[in-house]
Amino acid sequence: MQQQMQQSFETNVDENLLLDCMRCGFCLPSCPTYLHTEQDEAQSPRGRIALMKAVRDGIVPFDASVEKSFDLCLGCRACEPACPAGVQYGALIEQTREAVQEVKHSSFLEKTTRTIVFNNLFVKQKNMEHAVSLLHFYQKTGMQKAVRKIGFLNLFPKHLKTMEASLPPVAKKIQPLKQVKTAAMKVAFFTGCLMDTLYKETNDKTVSLLQMLGVDVIIPDNQNCCGALHGHSGELKRGKQNLILNVELFDSDDYTYIVNNAGGCGAFLKEYEKHLHSDERYREKAIRFSKKTIDISSLLVKAGLLDYLATLPQQANQTLVTYQDSCHLRNVNKVFNEPRMILQALPNVHFKELQNAHTCCGSAGIYNLLQPALAGDILDAKMATIKALQPTVIVTANPGCLLQIQAGIHKAKLEVSMRATHIVDFIYNSIAKYSKIS
Amino acid sequence: MNKTVIEKITHIVGEKYVKSSTAQLLAYSYDATANFQRLPDLVISPGNAEEIAEVLKVCSEYKISIIPRGSGTNLAAGTVPYEGGIVILFNRMDQILNFDKENLTITVQPGIISENLCTFVESHGLFYPPDPSSMRISTIGGNVSENSGGLRGLKYGVTKDYVKGLQVVLPNGDILETGGKLAKDVAGYDLTSLFVGAEGTLGVVTAITLKLIPLPQYKMTSIAYFESLEDAARTVSSIIANKIIPVTLEFLDKKTIIAVEQYMRIGLSTDVEAMLLLEQDGEMYQVEQDVNEMVRIAKDNGALFTQIAKDAQEAEQIKIARRVALSALAKLKPTVILEDATVPRSELAKMVMSINDISEKYMVNIATFGHAGDGNLHPTCLTDLRDEDEMQRVEAAFEEIFEAALTLGGTITGEHGVGEMKAPYLEWKIGPVGITVMKNIKQAFDPNNIMNPGKVFAKETKKRVVVDGGN
Numbered sequence: 001m002q003q004q005m006q007q008s009f010e011t012n013v014d015e016n017l018l019l020d021c022m023r024c025g026f027c028l029p030s031c032p033t034y035l036h037t038e039q040d041e042a043q044s045p046r047g048r049i050a051l052m053k054a055v056r057d058g059i060v061p062f063d064a065s066v067e068k069s070f071d072l073c074l075g076c077r078a079c080e081p082a083c084p085a086g087v088q089y090g091a092l093i094e095q096t097r098e099a100v101q102e103v104k105h106s107s108f109l110e111k112t113t114r115t116i117v118f119n120n121l122f123v124k125q126k127n128m129e130h131a132v133s134l135l136h137f138y139q140k141t142g143m144q145k146a147v148r149k150i151g152f153l154n155l156f157p158k159h160l161k162t163m164e165a166s167l168p169p170v171a172k173k174i175q176p177l178k179q180v181k182t183a184a185m186k187v188a189f190f191t192g193c194l195m196d197t198l199y200k201e202t203n204d205k206t207v208s209l210l211q212m213l214g215v216d217v218i219i220p221d222n223q224n225c226c227g228a229l230h231g232h233s234g235e236l237k238r239g240k241q242n243l244i245l246n247v248e249l250f251d252s253d254d255y256t257y258i259v260n261n262a263g264g265c266g267a268f269l270k271e272y273e274k275h276l277h278s279d280e281r282y283r284e285k286a287i288r289f290s291k292k293t294i295d296i297s298s299l300l301v302k303a304g305l306l307d308y309l310a311t312l313p314q315q316a317n318q319t320l321v322t323y324q325d326s327c328h329l330r331n332v333n334k335v336f337n338e339p340r341m342i343l344q345a346l347p348n349v350h351f352k353e354l355q356n357a358h359t360c361c362g363s364a365g366i367y368n369l370l371q372p373a374l375a376g377d378i379l380d381a382k383m384a385t386i387k388a389l390q391p392t393v394i395v396t397a398n399p400g401c402l403l404q405i406q407a408g409i410h411k412a413k414l415e416v417s418m419r420a421t422h423i424v425d426f427i428y429n430s431i432a433k434y435s436k437i438s
Numbered sequence: 439m440n441k442t443v444i445e446k447i448t449h450i451v452g453e454k455y456v457k458s459s460t461a462q463l464l465a466y467s468y469d470a471t472a473n474f475q476r477l478p479d480l481v482i483s484p485g486n487a488e489e490i491a492e493v494l495k496v497c498s499e500y501k502i503s504i505i506p507r508g509s510g511t512n513l514a515a516g517t518v519p520y521e522g523g524i525v526i527l528f529n530r531m532d533q534i535l536n537f538d539k540e541n542l543t544i545t546v547q548p549g550i551i552s553e554n555l556c557t558f559v560e561s562h563g564l565f566y567p568p569d570p571s572s573m574r575i576s577t578i579g580g581n582v583s584e585n586s587g588g589l590r591g592l593k594y595g596v597t598k599d600y601v602k603g604l605q606v607v608l609p610n611g612d613i614l615e616t617g618g619k620l621a622k623d624v625a626g627y628d629l630t631s632l633f634v635g636a637e638g639t640l641g642v643v644t645a646i647t648l649k650l651i652p653l654p655q656y657k658m659t660s661i662a663y664f665e666s667l668e669d670a671a672r673t674v675s676s677i678i679a680n681k682i683i684p685v686t687l688e689f690l691d692k693k694t695i696i697a698v699e700q701y702m703r704i705g706l707s708t709d710v711e712a713m714l715l716l717e718q719d720g721e722m723y724q725v726e727q728d729v730n731e732m733v734r735i736a737k738d739n740g741a742l743f744t745q746i747a748k749d750a751q752e753a754e755q756i757k758i759a760r761r762v763a764l765s766a767l768a769k770l771k772p773t774v775i776l777e778d779a780t781v782p783r784s785e786l787a788k789m790v791m792s793i794n795d796i797s798e799k800y801m802v803n804i805a806t807f808g809h810a811g812d813g814n815l816h817p818t819c820l821t822d823l824r825d826e827d828e829m830q831r832v833e834a835a836f837e838e839i840f841e842a843a844l845t846l847g848g849t850i851t852g853e854h855g856v857g858e859m860k861a862p863y864l865e866w867k868i869g870p871v872g873i874t875v876m877k878n879i880k881q882a883f884d885p886n887n888i889m890n891p892g893k894v895f896a897k898e899t900k901k902r903v904v905v906d907g908g909n
Contacts, residue, residue, distance in 0.1 A: 019772035019823065023470045025511045025575045029551075038483070039529040040457070041465035041510065054464050059475075065459030084765035085774070 009056040012099035027079035045079035076327035076360035097234025182214035183303035205428040228268035263326025263398035297338040309345040318350040326398035363404030439479035457481040474515035487644035495611035506638040508580025511572040514857030520892025548579020567594035585635030587853030592811030605645035654719035659753035662736035670712035671787030687811030701766035771820035779843040780852030800835040814852035861896035
């Protein structure tokens with residue numbers, strides 16, 4: 001198996017990308033796993049890159065300790081902006097996971113989670129819809145309370161229970177906002193599978209906010225999961241079909257932007273051009289797709305939201321609000337100013353920056369399901385900074401972050417004094433009373 | 439490593455603080471030096487000096503190597519294991535032990551991150567000036583053992599100028615205290631100085647007392663571009679001759695400017711030969727006077743363009759080229775070798791021209807930037823480890839650069855240290871007598887040669903290349 005693993009690393013992990021690392025160590029203080037393991041170099045980006053190279057070169061065998069080092073990586077990519085040599089760490093860890101998955105049979109627990117997640121939920125949006133409609137039923141009938149009492153969830157690992165407690169309530173129909181601007185712009189909306197099911201209401205509000213600014217929003221049918229979770233877990237080959245279907249579906253001159261409201265998806269969409277680079281049939285389409293990809297906050301700013309907000313009267317009762325960055329939105333798409341600019345401009349907001357808002361909350365896709373212990377430690381540290389700031393609202397830009405912060409609030413028994421929300425919901429709710437069609 | 443030794447060491451520091459997995463040993467097999475890598479046998483995180491003393495006793499008994507390591511940002515392979523052994527980490531020894539505002543000193547454990555120390559004292563209006571580029575990651579222990587420099591060296595000196603006292607565990611397990619908070623102290627040999635820059639070859643530093651100074655209140659930044667190296671170098675000499683000692687006086691050569699412009703697209707003029715970054719700190723009127731005077735001197739010496747930053751924000755903008763210099767160069771090729779040949783500042787232009795000639799002669803790509811004010815240059819070679827032929831030419835080119843620096847009255851290393859990488863060249867600088875004296879000192883402290891072996895002293899000195907009087 002060692003030889004097989006080394007070969008798989010040779011095939012999958014790009015030597016040129018590995019050699020970009022000059023081992024200066026500038027990434028170390030940016031890495032949550034390094035900081036949360038008492039500065040264990042084996043849990044740092046520099047250490048992981050050295051390990052990838054060592055396995056590839058046959059210097060060390062691929063054993064449980066090496067595997068653990070790769071598995072514990074959050075994939076938050078905070079190391080990328082910190083790197084002076086421009087190492088493409090995200091690509092390297094994805095290639096590494098691909099190399100490992102090809103050879104190794106997954107452990108039972110991971111396999112089970114993986115099968116449910118990848119083969120069922122995320123491949124077809126239909127499946128996700130089924131899962132959610134069950135949830136729907138379960139919440140609507142009040143079974144949630146009953147099931148919690150009976151302890152059905154005790155059958156599941158502890159972290160799943162915490163997650164379950166923070167699942168959002170069923171979507172309500174939203175009030176559309178009246179148009180206040182005429183941003184002559186046509187965009188397509190990439191709805192995202194979690195967002196379009198669990199967070200349907202947020203998606204409706206996304207459309208409504210854009211329409212309020214006069215943006216023409218098209219929602220192409222038959223969208224596919226973006227493939228990010230596959231990519232992050234070494235399952236990109238299984239997810240590649242999704243990428244192809246999406247670039248085909250969205251390949252139209254009709255619209256200037258392809259907007260999304262989930263940081264994790266957005267970063268992956270931005271990198272379609274990299275993932276499909278070697279495929280001649282789709283290369284050009286993928287480049288077009290990635291170039292048009294934009295996150296909701298940036299698009300709202302482009303469409304003139306700030307000008308509109310400046311016309312609203314400041315409210316006397318201001319809510320203390322803070323913002324937790326989505327790692328991917330910040331580190332890959334390099335978007336961190338726009339969400340803050342919008343929040344600061346809202347009429348009901350007293351904005352305060354959260355200390356270490358840029359560091360990962362531990363959600364990281366399905367990381368919190370696969371590595372609950374370290375994810376829990378990272379979340380505890382995040383909650384400590386949140387407790388110190390005492391905000392009323394913590395705004396997030398990605399469903400994974402939102403669920404994780406909600407789980408953190410629940411775990412710390414802080415539901416009475418604070419809540420977490422998606423940035424779109426927060427903006428919509430803050431201005432609804434000014435722009436609702438009465 | 440023998441099982442008994444591992445058991446004894448584990449007993450001393452506790453199982454939780456012993457690392458021995460494949461991944462962990464590999465992760466401590468390198469530092470920031472290209473092309474050096476060897477696995478240790480064990481990695482430990484002791485909690486205090488007493489534990490380290492016990493560990494060293496065991497290592498002395500069993501003749502096991504000890505490699506003290508901060509954050510592994512060394513550029514001369516000073517923390518790469520030489521023949522296995524135990525890597526000692528200081529991640530659990532990162533506390534401030536004593537902060538004395540009356541004597542203006544701070545006593546810290548070696549594991550504290552340099553930048554954290556700076557931020558702490560600055561929040562109290564005090565200043566610890568040494569600022570190696572790696573200060574966000576490096577530890578004070580590492581800085582002391584390497585006698586690290588930085589951008590502010592010209593005006594404020596380097597690490598050794600701030601170390602007042604040390605606690606050091608000697609290889610036999612004795613704990614030595616040197617110096618203290620005193621401004622004056624001539625009781626015997628200056629042992630503090632001996633351990634600063636010893637690269638962990640004499641003992642393990644476990645506590646450090648540093649001198650602090652008042653934090654300067656005001657700072658101004660300016661830049662100047664030149665069409666010839668000589669103009670830039672004359673400007674540097676002339677500034678000093680006019681009795682101005684700026685806090686930073688940094689230099690970028692043409693290749694570096696081009697790399698920065700390609701990388702950042704910030705509108706740098708790429709047909710210039712050199713850029714100087716000039717900064718002064720202190721009292722406002724003095725700073726303004728000095729900066730205006732420096733800019734006048736630059737113009738008098740033929741500067742094509744100069745700019746004084748209006749505020750801190752603009753200062754950051756014009757400093758960007760210097761700040762991203764290494765990044766911009768690093769992106770061009772897979773392997774980057776950063777050197778630190780240093781000459782008296784009066785020889786700066788000659789040294790840069792020598793580097794350019796040598797780079798051409800060996801057909802290797804070397805860009806140069808660095809601390810012009812103190813003659814400390816960073817010739818940076820952009821290459822590819824996989825190209826064996828080129829790597830041989832790179833080595834030959836660097837040998838010739840060392841030789842050129844020495845000919846101009848300079849040194850083989852200004853601030854990175856000797857480590858394993860430059861050990862074969864040490865004798866070029868200090869001569870056979872220097873080597874004998876240093877080896878005797880080493881022998882006196884570490885008779886079993888367990889402290890970071892293979893560093894500073896090489897098995898064999900490189901044959902010196904003969905340069906025919908600068909071609």
